[in-house]
Amino acid sequence: MKKLVLILAILLISTSVSAHQSKEDIINGYRAELEKCDQNRKQTAHEAFSTAEMIESAYSAVDCYESLIHKIIDQQYTKRADEHKKALTEYMQASYAISNLVYQTTDACDTTGCGTAKVVIGKSTAANKTREIVEDYLRALNANLTD
Helix, strand or coil, X not given: CHHHHHHHHHHHHCCCCXXXXXXHHHHHHHHHHHHHHHHHXXXXXXXXXXXXXXXXXXXXXXXXXXXXXXXXXXHXXXXXXHHHHHHHHHHHHHXXXXXXXXXXXXXXXXXXXXXXXXXXXXXXXXXXXXXXXXXXXXXXXHHHCCC
């Protein structure tokens, strides 16, 4: 919970997008926030000693990525923000579901079985998919914003 509050504080404290910013400044600002999410994810994953901590690291990363996506939506897609956020939620739920199915229900398991390592891989894969959505928004903004 402390990590989530820290992540949200970082996102809120960051400079808000103004009408006077160039396209490059806007994209770079979002990329800097994405990098903060990535750095936090790397650090918490590295410090995790248990499966629960590893899974929490993935969830924390998803929370950070989701907060960033919401910020982008709120600032750049105001007319259809609710639609975007609803679709994002559905996508994230589907990402978790499919990632869990892919990694946890295979017929072929290694000698140790299909245990907790597979759960961590599934959660990390879902976090990667959420991060990809951030990249999708940044690519779209880069293509659509004008200076």
